[in-house]
Amino acid sequence: MAKIAKLEVIPVRAPGQAVDDLDGTVDTVIVRVTDENGVFGIGETDAPPEVVKAFLEMPSAHNWSRNPIDLLIGEDPLGIQGLWQKMYEGTFWPGRRGLGIHAISAIDIALYDLVGKQLGVPAYKLMGGARREKLTPYCTIYPGLAHGRSIRDLMAEIQRQFRTALDIGFRAVKMEVLFYDLVSDRELVDLIHEGRAMLGPDILMAVDFGYRWQNWYDAKWVLDRLGDCDIFFAEATLQHDDLAGHAKLAANSPIRIGGAEAAATRWEILEWLERGKVAVVQPNIARGGGLTEIKRIAELAELHGAQVVPHGWKTGITSAVGRHFQAACPAAPVFEYISPQVFDSVLRRELVSPEPKVVDGFMELPTSPGLGIELNEDLVARWRVDRR
Structure with a gap:
């Protein structure tokens, strides 16, 4: 399995959207995980895009407050559940519930998309x-x-x-x-x-x-x-x-x-x-x-x-x-x-x-x-x- 080489956080917002309604489709934050061969998977989360981007790009402070991207680079994406646990434990201090889990969710989804493409199978088979x-x-x-x-x-x-x-x-x-x-x-x-x-x-x-x-x-x-x-x-x-x-x-x-x-x-x-x-x-x-x-x-x-x-x-x-x-x-x-x-x-x-x-x-x-x-x-x- 080609290892994880890159993770990109992409905040997207449609212009001219009303902020005084309850439409969660006006913006999103996309996470793209790419392997060594250029194959990539995508995920998203329903949380403020700029805030999620800041969380996923924050510098590591200590073992309970690690940069999530650094935790994944060089890893085998097939071990999705193990990577989930690694991110959960590594972001325990600023994460655990709320925004930290929202950010991990987008990465996890992108990993299923990536591994499914690597193996040529739909994500549900994983x-x-x-x-x-x-x-x-x-x-x-x-x-x-x-x-x-x-x-x-x-x-x-x-x-x-x-x-x-x-x-x-x-x-x-x-x-x-x-x-x-x-x-x-x-x-x-x-x-x-x-x-x-x-x-x-x-x-x-x-x-x-x-x-x-x-x-x-x-x-x-x-x-x-x-x-x-x-x-x-x-x-x-x-x-x-x-x-x-x-x-x-x-x-x-x-x-x-x-x-x-x-x-x-x-x-x-x-x-x-x-x-x-x-x-x-x-x-x-x-x-x-x-x-x-x-x-x-x-x-x-x-x-x-x-x-x-x-x-x-x-x-x-x-x-x-x-x-x-x-x-x-x-x-x-x-x-x-x-x-x-x-x-x-x-x-x-x-x-x-x-x-x-x-x-x-x-x-x-x-x-x-x-x-x-x-x-x-x-x-x-x-x-x-x-x-x-």
Whole structure:
């Protein structure tokens, strides 16, 4: 195996993007790991690009505060799990959770892409092989924050995105209801019923509440009135770190409770499973530890009778990672997929290619080496923040 020769950190930001919304596709930080023969793999993380770049390029201070790039140069990339541990231990002091794990996640993903290309196999085969014959993505439906629009305007946009997703071939969606003070809880119940009526009874439907409630009783009041909507899971109901509230809601809700989209590593997910008692954990693969750690998380979830549905609102790199994750992990019934045909984002649409097709709700297993995607080098050259 050719050894690691170079690691590059590339912050990218699309120009002219609004900062007063909740669109994680407006920027990214790409990590490119290149071997001695010039073969490279790419990964990304959903964290401030300039901050991740600074972390990955910081000088070493001592054994617990090492430069992550220096730890990898000259190493055999095939030992991905060993390299993950080496980076985790070497950045223990400034890392361990949060930004340090976000940065390691991008490197870990890039290593799977690189090694897959070196061996000529898809990345999921490096995770133990396929555990299913086809993939099941769900399409996230997000109309954007209100910004002066009425609730009828937002529902009209949701309906348009519903129709587009179903026309493309999706048979599973997630309705984002980040309406906040624009509607009361009682009105929110009616709007979710309206969303279910738009979809019909045969489409899998999840709902993202955007951390609407401070108290689990209020969340329960709404969920109790949605029993006839056949909702697969309720995401972001309470404040993210309110594990006690999640546990009480999970014990009393007629709908699966999801959470942990901002959690990092299996250790934090364990807290969500044992203290939060959620039925669905949703860590972002590109923030929570990469493919190495999400496989451990999936195995942990199986032991606790839970499922893993990773957060995936980013570029096509993260979308590709989601495909390989679901291929290899049986505890993942669906995975989040941001369709560039449904939600307009130039980075999501143009950063990487090709875009897989959805047919009758399913995608085929990836067959190309590594992640199976190609980076748009011209776009990166135009929009990388550190060279403008």
